[in-house]
Amino acid sequence: MSTERDAAYAVVDELAQWSDWRPFFEVAAGAPTAPGVYQMRLRDGLVVYVGMAGERRGKGIRGRLSIYRRGKGAVSGFGEAALNQALADAEFIEERLANVRDGQPARASSWAIDAIRRLDVEVRWTPCETAASALAVETAVVALLRTHGIWNRVANRTIRTPASAPAAVEQPVESDVGGPTTIAALSGELGRDDGGRAIRRTLRRGFPDHVRHTSWDPLTPAHVAYVRSRLRRPRS
DSSP states (O other): OOHHHHHHHHHHHHHSOOOOOEEHHHHGGGSOSSOEEEEEEOTTSOEEEEEEEOOTTTTHHHHHHHHHHTTOOTTSHHHHHHHHHHHTOHHHHHHHHHHHHTTOOOOHHHHHHHHHHHHTOEEEEEEOSSHHHHHHHHHHHHHHHTTTTOOOGGGGSOOOOTTTSOTTTOOOOBOTTSSBOOHHHHHHHTTOOSTTHHHHHHHHHHOTTSOTTSOOOSOOHHHHHHHHHHOOOOOO
């Protein structure tokens, strides 16, 4: 695993209170019914998917994971990502074609379940108070991991930002000294004395939908997490 990926994972760990990593099919049925964010990783430690769950009629994270567990999510989210990986595996296809030739075709949901079982993934999650707060955490995590191997569609296009997401989703993050975090405060934390130029350049790369010539302040959790993952305190 690369040093840069390790650093991004470390920042993600600090963003929320995450459950322990556990085998998906062992724990999915017992996931919280609150809104929240979940991550999937392979057994070698590579995080391959980040998702969120809203209230879902009171079923929250458990409801979303249940869709995957029962093979109902083959065309969206992690279910689609897992099936895409399986359909690129000739051995996976050949096994199922053999069943068809033997007169034992499987339902689409069975293919979707088998695609996830093939990956042998582990899952962890963090419950959130609302769907809006879950979206804010998901946005921050995707911003950190989008260049580190996740299969989310959003990793290949512009991520959701305060310019395109509902205003209630992205709330300012408090600085260590109290009050909303600003570019000036974050520059001080990172030991930068360039008037915020390095942070603004970093933000423009990570959040290209931001309206040019408008202020970044106050910074959101996604902004702060992304900058911290990209910039380091200069050596003295």
